[in-house]
Amino acid sequence: MCGIVGVTSKSPVNQLIYDALLLLQHRGQDAAGIVTAVGTKFFMHKARGMVRDVFRTRNMRALPGTIGLGQVRYPTAGNAYSEEEAQPFYVNAPFGLVLVHNGNITNAHALKKELFGIDRRHLNTESDTEVLINILAHELELAARDLPLTAVEVFKAISAVHRRVKGSYAVVAMIAGYGLVAFRDPYGIRPLCIGSMPGADGTEWMIASESVALEGTGHHFERDIAPGEAVFIDMDGQLHAQQCAVAPSLNPCVFEFVYLARPDSVIDGISVYHARLNMGETLAQRVINTLPPNEIDVVIPIPESSRPSAMQLAQKLGKPYREGFVKNRYVGRTFIMPGQSVRKKSVRQKLNAIGMEFKGRNVLLVDDSIVRGTTSKEIVQMAREAGANKVYMASAAPPVRFPNVYGIDMPTNSELIAHGRTTEEIRQYIGCDALIYQDVDAMKRAVSALNPALAGFEASCFDGHYITGDVTAADFDAILTQRSSQPQDEETADRTRLALQNASE
Numbered sequence: 001m002c003g004i005v006g007v008t009s010k011s012p013v014n015q016l017i018y019d020a021l022l023l024l025q026h027r028g029q030d031a032a033g034i035v036t037a038v039g040t041k042f043f044m045h046k047a048r049g050m051v052r053d054v055f056r057t058r059n060m061r062a063l064p065g066t067i068g069l070g071q072v073r074y075p076t077a078g079n080a081y082s083e084e085e086a087q088p089f090y091v092n093a094p095f096g097l098v099l100v101h102n103g104n105i106t107n108a109h110a111l112k113k114e115l116f117g118i119d120r121r122h123l124n125t126e127s128d129t130e131v132l133i134n135i136l137a138h139e140l141e142l143a144a145r146d147l148p149l150t151a152v153e154v155f156k157a158i159s160a161v162h163r164r165v166k167g168s169y170a171v172v173a174m175i176a177g178y179g180l181v182a183f184r185d186p187y188g189i190r191p192l193c194i195g196s197m198p199g200a201d202g203t204e205w206m207i208a209s210e211s212v213a214l215e216g217t218g219h220h221f222e223r224d225i226a227p228g229e230a231v232f233i234d235m236d237g238q239l240h241a242q243q244c245a246v247a248p249s250l251n252p253c254v255f256e257f258v259y260l261a262r263p264d265s266v267i268d269g270i271s272v273y274h275a276r277l278n279m280g281e282t283l284a285q286r287v288i289n290t291l292p293p294n295e296i297d298v299v300i301p302i303p304e305s306s307r308p309s310a311m312q313l314a315q316k317l318g319k320p321y322r323e324g325f326v327k328n329r330y331v332g333r334t335f336i337m338p339g340q341s342v343r344k345k346s347v348r349q350k351l352n353a354i355g356m357e358f359k360g361r362n363v364l365l366v367d368d369s370i371v372r373g374t375t376s377k378e379i380v381q382m383a384r385e386a387g388a389n390k391v392y393m394a395s396a397a398p399p400v401r402f403p404n405v406y407g408i409d410m411p412t413n414s415e416l417i418a419h420g421r422t423t424e425e426i427r428q429y430i431g432c433d434a435l436i437y438q439d440v441d442a443m444k445r446a447v448s449a450l451n452p453a454l455a456g457f458e459a460s461c462f463d464g465h466y467i468t469g470d471v472t473a474a475d476f477d478a479i480l481t482q483r484s485s486q487p488q489d490e491e492t493a494d495r496t497r498l499a500l501q502n503a504s505e
């Protein structure tokens with residue numbers, strides 16, 4: 001996942017894009033970038049780091065213009081350590097084009113060959129986003145033989161992008177001198193929504209990954225962009241929209257509701273907070289079926305993302321909900337950090353136990369998900385060190401057993417603690433006295449109950465079903481090999497070596 005935003009206005013947009021990126025910071029902490037435009041000239045600044053570190057006053061001053069876009073990156077393809085792969089990406093033909101992307105292109109390896117061998121376009125990084133911008137540029141060239149470019153040609157080009165590109169992609173792009181474009185993949189895997197603010201000179205439009213970015217910058221939430229739909233806002237501020245996919249269907253990534261998105265966002269008509277409460281409610285039922293109620297003295301969340309689920313679970317069990325861990329707010333999200341050893345170190349820097357909540361008690365710790373097991377293993381240990389009598393662990397999501405190829409960085413089996421392990425084996429690894437997982441169907445029901453119009457979910461990391469139905473063994477291999485050829489710390493490298501070994505057996 002990454003966070004993306006685009007704005008067209010009648011007044012300068014640099015600060016607005018910055019503010020929106022801050023509101024989307026939880027979606028990507030590795031790099032950030034903004035492009036604005038005056039006439040047909042682009043102004044860009046991008047670098048590795050968090051928004052507040054990347055943009056200093058002098059950088060902000062150098063981003064003039066009333067139209068622009070930005071991104072916070074959490075790499076899922078290419079190189080986490082490369083400044084060049086920070087977004088936005090830029091190409092200069094057939095138009096000045098900049099693009100930001102949230103998602104992962106599963107056939108990037110095949111498209112790279114086509115771009116080089118047939119479309120005569122040169123790629124200079126390992127990023128799948130560079131593939132995507134070049135495909136869009138090529139299709140714009142084919143669609144827009146006659147100038148000026150209008151919404152008709154833009155939509156024709158995006159229809160062609162849908163035919164060629166596989167995987168997940170929520171995109172905002174800017175065509176120099178023509179306007180802002182946004183589109184979402186035909187399965188609607190990654191989120192994208194649009195908001196507006198009326199002004200004396202016309203409407204200001206903002207397109208963003210999550211509604212929290214619209215709300216937090218004073219925009220009125222208009223709607224989600226539909227799967228396969230494209231939106232084009234021209235230089236006069238006129239909004240054009242068209243369905244550009246053949247058979248679109250709404251299957252949002254369920255992990256957005258479990259962990260990725262902010263709880264105060266509403267995605268595809270579903271309040272993320274409400275979804276998490278529901279997951280806590282169904283998880284409570286599993287706890288009741290597993291542990292005698294008098295075995296639990298207190299319910300303690302593992303901050304941050306598990307709080308709503310833990311709260312609801314405690315209420316349903318009729319047990320006290322207590323804050324037993326304090327989060328250092330200056331440490332980022334550990335799951336989206338590149339490299340296993342930095343993740344491990346960060347858990348203890350990030351969370352610290354409050355002894356009195358643990359001493360002599362049977363505690364039920366609740367997390368939203370257990371992915372690599374890094375957090376839970378450390379946390380169980382910390383609860384014991386703080387004097388807990390029994391330490392139980394519950395996860396509001398089911399076991400994460402399969403790699404994700406749609407924009408969450410878990411491309412290999414071997415790094416997933418639940419892959420090929422029974423719940424009992426995972427319990428032993430984590431070191432808790434009982435381990436209770438959510439059930440896959442219960443999780444899906446808990447979320448879909450809030451919007452019956454969903455066709456389904458992209459839930460492959462839980463159920464092994466890859467929603468686009470077209471991910472080949474070669475695609476999996478290419479994604480894994482590509483990720484593993486990147487610079488890594490020692491522990492990540494060890495895990496990847498093991499995954500490659502398993503894959504070749």
Ligand SMILES: O=P(O)(O)OC[C@H]1O[C@H](OP(=O)(O)OP(=O)(O)O)[C@H](O)[C@@H]1O
Nearest residue numbers: 304305333334335370371372373374375
């Ligand atoms: O099993 P693991 O590999 O450790 O991953 C799962 C953990 O990572 C996430 O927390 P994170 O610190 O990223 O963010 P949060 O503060 O939003 O909970 C998630 O909420 C789990 O706590």
Ligand SMILES: NC(=O)CC[C@H](N)C(=O)O
Nearest residue numbers: 001002075076077102103
């Ligand atoms: N998480 C994402 O959405 C990442 C976008 C893109 N695949 C990148 O790695 O930069």
Ligand SMILES: [Mg+2]
Nearest residue numbers: 302303304305
């Ligand atoms: Mg967490």
